[in-house]
Amino acid sequence: MSVAPHDPDHFIIEDVPTPKNVHTVRAISPLVRLWRITAVRRALVVIVVLLIWEIAARWTDKPLLLPSVLDTLDALRNALTSRDDNLANYIVESMKALLAGFGIGTVVAGLLTIFAVNTKIGEDFLSTITSAFAPLPAIAIFPLALMWLGISNASVIFITTWATVFPVAIAMFQGFRGVSETLRAVGRNFGLRGLSHTARILIPGALPSIMTGLRNGLSNAFRALIALEMVIGAAVGTGGLGWFVMAEKQNLEIPSVFAGIVAIMAIGLIFEGIFALIEHRTVRRWGMLH
Amino acid sequence: MTATPLLRVEGATIQYETDESVIVAVWRASFEVRRGERLMILGRSGCGKSTLLKAIGGYLLPVDGAITLEGKPVRRPGPDRMIVWQDHDQLLPWKTVRQNVLYPMQLCGIARAEAQARADQFIEKVGLTRAADQYPHQLSGGMKMRVAVARGLAMKPAVLLMDEPFAALDALTRETMQHELLRLQEETGSTIVFVTHDVAEAAVLGSRIIVMSPFPGQIKANLDVTRFASREELIRVVDGVVHDDDDDKKDIVVEEMGAA
Numbered sequence: 001m002s003v004a005p006h007d008p009d010h011f012i013i014e015d016v017p018t019p020k021n022v023h024t025v026r027a028i029s030p031l032v033r034l035w036r037i038t039a040v041r042r043a044l045v046v047i048v049v050l051l052i053w054e055i056a057a058r059w060t061d062k063p064l065l066l067p068s069v070l071d072t073l074d075a076l077r078n079a080l081t082s083r084d085d086n087l088a089n090y091i092v093e094s095m096k097a098l099l100a101g102f103g104i105g106t107v108v109a110g111l112l113t114i115f116a117v118n119t120k121i122g123e124d125f126l127s128t129i130t131s132a133f134a135p136l137p138a139i140a141i142f143p144l145a146l147m148w149l150g151i152s153n154a155s156v157i158f159i160t161t162w163a164t165v166f167p168v169a170i171a172m173f174q175g176f177r178g179v180s181e182t183l184r185a186v187g188r189n190f191g192l193r194g195l196s197h198t199a200r201i202l203i204p205g206a207l208p209s210i211m212t213g214l215r216n217g218l219s220n221a222f223r224a225l226i227a228l229e230m231v232i233g234a235a236v237g238t239g240g241l242g243w244f245v246m247a248e249k250q251n252l253e254i255p256s257v258f259a260g261i262v263a264i265m266a267i268g269l270i271f272e273g274i275f276a277l278i279e280h281r282t283v284r285r286w287g288m289l290h
Numbered sequence: 291m292t293a294t295p296l297l298r299v300e301g302a303t304i305q306y307e308t309d310e311s312v313i314v315a316v317w318r319a320s321f322e323v324r325r326g327e328r329l330m331i332l333g334r335s336g337c338g339k340s341t342l343l344k345a346i347g348g349y350l351l352p353v354d355g356a357i358t359l360e361g362k363p364v365r366r367p368g369p370d371r372m373i374v375w376q377d378h379d380q381l382l383p384w385k386t387v388r389q390n391v392l393y394p395m396q397l398c399g400i401a402r403a404e405a406q407a408r409a410d411q412f413i414e415k416v417g418l419t420r421a422a423d424q425y426p427h428q429l430s431g432g433m434k435m436r437v438a439v440a441r442g443l444a445m446k447p448a449v450l451l452m453d454e455p456f457a458a459l460d461a462l463t464r465e466t467m468q469h470e471l472l473r474l475q476e477e478t479g480s481t482i483v484f485v486t487h488d489v490a491e492a493a494v495l496g497s498r499i500i501v502m503s504p505f506p507g508q509i510k511a512n513l514d515v516t517r518f519a520s521r522e523e524l525i526r527v528v529d530g531v532v533h534d535d536d537d538d539k540k541d542i543v544v545e546e547m548g549a550a
Contacts, residue, residue, distance in 0.1 A: 180379050183379060183380070183382070185349065185367070185375070186380055186382070188367040189372065189394075190369055190393070190398075191368050192397065200397075201382075204384045207384070285425065286384045287383060288384070
């Protein structure tokens with residue numbers, strides 16, 4: 001089908017009147033806007049889960065197996081207000097071990113990554129080591145830690161460090177590798193070389209991956225720590241949150257067991273919130289993560 | 291415009307390695323760039339024009355011949371040869387427009403007040419004052435390119451290198467950018483080396499045009515734009531050089547080319 005370019009019939013300019021009474025901007029109803037807030041939707045999920053729990057508890061009516069939500073919250077409040085055996089002390093104990101292991105693990109992961117980014121053999125080392133140890137849960141090296149370091153704080157920190165290193169190193173390495181050739185070349189164009197190039201171009205360029213790695217490293221370390229505290233606490237009778245849960249189970253204080261688990265989950269959620277906040281202020285703000 | 295050349299490329303042969311082979315991308319290229327010139331390096335893909343620019347940028351060293359800037363051999367990348375790339379990700383995403391323009395000046399130890407004044411001045415020159423506090427991902431392709439140009443010029447480099455900067459932009463934006471670049475270059479008296487595959491772009495922007503041909507990359511012509519009576523004539527001549535090797539089947543053996 002061909003159209004003659006100067007055929008006037010094919011050059012119609014429609015005389016469209018400006019429409020009246022058409023709202024080009026319409027307000028969205030407050031309910032829909034409320035529903036669009038992530039926190040609101042998530043709070044609803046929590047409420048629904050708690051409701052199901054409460055109904056299940058009442059229906060089974062076996063408080064030693066499944067205490068009700070209210071009993072659990074009551075136990076949680078008591079544990080947090082108790083004078084001599086306060087849950088807060090257990091939490092502080094766990095957080096000290098967790099942050100020490102996570103901190104050391106992050107530094108080790110950073111060194112491994114810099115080694116891997118700068119040398120071929122370092123890359124091979126990191127890839128081989130991580131693929132070999134990836135299927136191994138950190139708690140599985142507890143027997144070794146027990147032999148080498150005995151039942152001690154050092155063992156706990158060793159295992160939380162171990163649990164941190166690999167997820168963080170893998171993510172950092174992938175992040176560094178993912179920084180575009182152009183961005184690297186831009187950094188060199190500014191005269192940056194070596195470590196200053198790494199610090200000023202590669203690290204911020206890899207930040208989305210680094211954040212993911214830190215997040216996974218921390219939760220991995222936290223999981224390992226709780227499991228470890230359950231094992232070690234049984235031997236020495238002291239420890240952090242994991243031991244709290246174990247000890248309350250032995251005392252048949254079942255609402256307190258649930259309270260301890262709720263506390264563990266709450267701490268996990270707080271970590272998640274902190275990471276989400278940091279991401280919101282950095283990589284999301286910069287359009288590096290959507 | 292002074293008589294002494296600012297940038298001198300003398301018999302430079304540049305090669306790079308892939309996994310399988312060593313590729314001679316530029317073969318014995320020689321030319322000079324004077325202060326205030328707008329030198330266009332024109333050629334089709336694979337003619338070695340970008341490799342040549344990378345060598346001037348200091349990312350590749352010639353295996354033979356020399357590249358000197360203000361009499362000193364180019365050894366490594368540096369901010370005296372600021373580069374504007376084609377890619378949209380040449381701005382640091384974690385810095386705002388103003389910070390992006392400021393950053394290389396800060397790294398080079400330019401005093402804070404001076405750097406800030408220059409950043410504001412060049413951001414204004416490219417018409418982005420209102421977007422100065424935005425992050426790159428909030429900008430259009432054309433705006434990002436303006437920031438890259440402002441960042442390059444604010445450094446007052448000996449020479450500004452541009453690697454097909456406008457090729458990824460839409461036609462309208464490209465035309466606007468070409469005219470803005472001409473105006474900026476006139477205002478600042480900057481020296482520009484600009485790589486392009488577009489004959490019309492070279493004719494609009496260049497004060498001198500070098501035409502390259504591939505296999506291996508060689509300079510086929512070095513044209514002083516002011517010698518041509520009209521742009522049409524210039525384009526006709528340049529087109530002729532660019533398409534010169536369409537018909538003859540050139541031998542791709544490097545050694546024989548060199549002997550000629």
